[in-house]
Amino acid sequence: MVKRLFDITFSLFGLIVFSPALLLIAFLIKKADDGPVFYKGLRVGRYGKPFIIYKFRTMVVNAEKIGGSSTADDDPRITKIGKSLRKYKFDELPQLINVLKGEMSFVGPRPQVSWAVGLYSEKEKLLLSVRPGITDYASIKFKNEAEILKGSDDPDGDYLEKIAPEKIRLGLEYVKKSSLWTDLKVIFATIEALLRKTSQEDV
Numbered sequence: 001m002v003k004r005l006f007d008i009t010f011s012l013f014g015l016i017v018f019s020p021a022l023l024l025i026a027f028l029i030k031k032a033d034d035g036p037v038f039y040k041g042l043r044v045g046r047y048g049k050p051f052i053i054y055k056f057r058t059m060v061v062n063a064e065k066i067g068g069s070s071t072a073d074d075d076p077r078i079t080k081i082g083k084s085l086r087k088y089k090f091d092e093l094p095q096l097i098n099v100l101k102g103e104m105s106f107v108g109p110r111p112q113v114s115w116a117v118g119l120y121s122e123k124e125k126l127l128l129s130v131r132p133g134i135t136d137y138a139s140i141k142f143k144n145e146a147e148i149l150k151g152s153d154d155p156d157g158d159y160l161e162k163i164a165p166e167k168i169r170l171g172l173e174y175v176k177k178s179s180l181w182t183d184l185k186v187i188f189a190t191i192e193a194l195l196r197k198t199s200q201e202d203v
Contacts, residue, residue, distance in 0.1 A: 002180055007106055011099035018093060025056055025090060032081050035061040038094060043111035046131045051103040053111060054094035058082025069113050070159040072149035086146065089194060095134050107183040108133025109171035116164070127171045130178060135190040137170040143193055 015022075026037045039057040041064070042050055060066070063077040071078070078086065085091040098104040104111065111132035120127070142148070142163055152158045174182070 003105065003183065004102070006180065006183070007099050007102075010106065011096045014093075014096045015100070018096075021090075022093060025085065025093075028081055029057055032079060033061070039091075042114065043132070044114055044117040044128070045103055045111060046128060048117070048128050050114070051098070051111075053104075054097050056085055056091040056094055058085050058091045068154075068156040069116070070149060070155035071146055072152050072155050073146035074150050075146075075155070092134055099134065103131070105131040105133045105183075107136055107174075107186045109136055109174060110139060110167070116160075119160075120168075124168055124172070126175055127168065130175055136174050136186060138167040140186070140189055140193050141170065142167065 029035075029037050036057055039055045039059070040052045041055070043053045045051045058079060059071075059075075059077040059082055060079060067075065067077055082091070095104060099106060108131050109127045117128070145159075145163060148162060149155045149158055174186075
């Protein structure tokens with residue numbers, strides 16, 4: 001109950017505070033190619049219930065029909081403005097809507113597409129016992145996921161081999177230790193990681 005109250009309060013606060021930035025990003029995306037502002041993807045949520053995740057669109061229209069689910073840093077489907085949005089995770093801001101609706105939480109295992117969830121073992125299905133989140137331990141460790149997949153001929157296959165096992169392990173670790181205090185530590189660690197990445201790139 002406390003976690004849900006936290007999510008409602010701060011997702012609403014975030015949508016209000018970031019509304020000017022959200023409107024500006026929406027304008028820039030629309031101006032670039034007149035396509036839809038949002039990417040709406042089907043993901044598997046808590047207890048296996050599917051939901052639509054919201055992100056700012058960073059790829060060409062109908063990108064999911066051109067390539068796979070995993071995205072490398074050099075994926076030709078990424079738009080010019082999309083590169084900047086993905087670099088600083090601004091494309092994730094619309095997920096505040098998912099948090100407000102109760103489909104996601106600020107902290108939790110990242111929501112996966114149905115084919116990836118279909119590969120879960122019985123033990124790994126424990127990940128579906130909590131709301132998926134905007135960030136978690138794995139999001140921090142694999143903040144450069146797109147760089148890891150750069151140059152790959154099979155991003156989905158390489159994701160399953162090089163990234164998914166550790167992401168699942170960290171997700172299960174979070175589920176076992178889940179608490180508001182843990183969530184706060186993950187949130188501050190995420191902010192620190194983003195600030196560190198920004199400062200390193202500005203040098």
